[in-house]
Amino acid sequence: MTQKPTLLVLAAGMGSRYGGDKQIDGFGPNGETILEYSIYDAIKAGFGKVVFIVRQEILEEAKEIFLPKLEGKIEVDWVVQTLNSFVPEELKQKDRKKPFGTAHAVLCAKDAINEPFAVINADDFYGKEAFDVLGKFLATDVKPDLHAMVGYAVQNVLSDNGTVSRGVCETNEKGQLIGMVERTSIAREGDKIISRGEGEVFEIPEDTPVSMNFWGFHQCVFGEIERMWAEFLPANLDNLKSEFYIPTVANNLIKEGKAAYEILPGGKTWFGVTYSDDKPIVIAALQKLHDEGEYPAQLW
Template identity: 55%
Template sequence: MKPTLLILAAGMGSRYGGIKQLDQFGPHGETIIDYSLFDAIRAGFGKVVFIIRQELQADFEALFLPKLQGKIEVDFAIQALFSYVPADLGPVQRTKPWGTGHAMLCAQKQTQTPFAVINADDFYGQEAFQVMADFLTTDTDDSRHAMVGYEVKNTLSEFGSVSRGVCATDDHNNLTSVIERTKIYEKEGTIVYEEADGLTPLAPETPVSMNFWGFKPSVFPSVQAQFETYARANFDVPKAEFYIPTIVTQLIQTGEGTCRVFRSQSEWFGVTYPEDKPTVMKSFKRLHADGKYPDSLWG
């Protein structure tokens, strides 16, 4: 069975100041998602699930359904504030989604095959999709999962701090830990992450997660159980987020699963701040000029 691609597209874009999932970056008005879809299709993915907020569905359908018809199966999953929250907790008192792990859980009913998860606003490169597709179609062990890691030096923004999952691996390239650092930036030539107790340097080659994960569908019961526990513990914390690295960490610590890290030297870029947009547009223009993508992706 061909793998499924889940696209995390329900974010609010607070630092960007708009719906960056649908913003135009390519030379013919392409979104970043367009490039991920193009790479996923040629890597062998058979289905895409857009994980979105309800109010975005009409816009996503109008933009993507015509160009994807006959190329890949398309489905939608809604990340609602109350989805999978234990009913006995009562009404949800928050305004933003519960985070990437919750988003993944919201696509459970639409996902029957091994699947990858990506951000809507990140460009990962063709190699990443091919490596993940090969893993998901050949590895039959339900307890083995994977991620594509990028060197932290290639994932920074000139215009402010970024949030990254900082990874550690063993000698077999299995993930041993991934810790979400929400404030990483370069200071006086050194990459650091900032926490309440100060600054900690990071080696430039440190692998970080850009939310390109690969899972077997058997992971969902564990994800649901983890989220229910998290929701109960954080129900009165309006900005608490349940991250995918939290899920993977528990799988590793409990022995339920392992996570292979595929280290990518590929180019990565994304948009966190409005000032990132011109740089991303130039990058796409160069990729087309270099022949990495046809003049028209869907022509």
């Protein structure tokens, strides 16, 4: 029997640009969080467990919101990410304020996951098709040396209310990921999409696939992440703002010849909340999906 994949939810981010804990803010017609739609779609796509990565200060509130809705529908587990998780005593940064990033968050879930798993952001809406295609990949195609990400065309993942950062993908002739560059300060300028980060003006073609942090992994990746984390910590001991990202892990595994990454074509619908002005747009988009019958009047 095929093991059901797990959904790993990154919900420990600070939400600083948004101005609040957007992971537990209500956007749906009945006050649903964006994350509830992802979990709903994941259950429909055959996922068997959801693991939440949270900060200690939002743990109880998150449990109050999600547990009553998910009871009996999917197995639920909780992992707390702290600044000292998986950090040896001699490598602790006593003045650090900022979390260590997405790959560190994934590593924190190492002891909670023993099966193929997907990783998502708590505050992004990914769409039913994305869960269907990644759920199928994790149930049938994933291997220790073959992982995946769901690709989204850059033209579909911009904000009308400010610039965004995106992981811009480079692909080979098979459409597999061969590298990813984090581009910042991306926005539409006239009929072009331009990144102005790092003092460089860079045009990105409209249909270029980008990562919205929707990944699919074989569980063996935890060993590789732990290996890279052990190298990252001493190398960044004096940098209190250093972050350890999932794309860094992916790029390293590709360069080392240890893994390939399929870019799956399920990324048709995406919206997210980077700025507080994005909220009414997301509320309207979710209402439209309910009105069109994509989701029932009551999710749960």
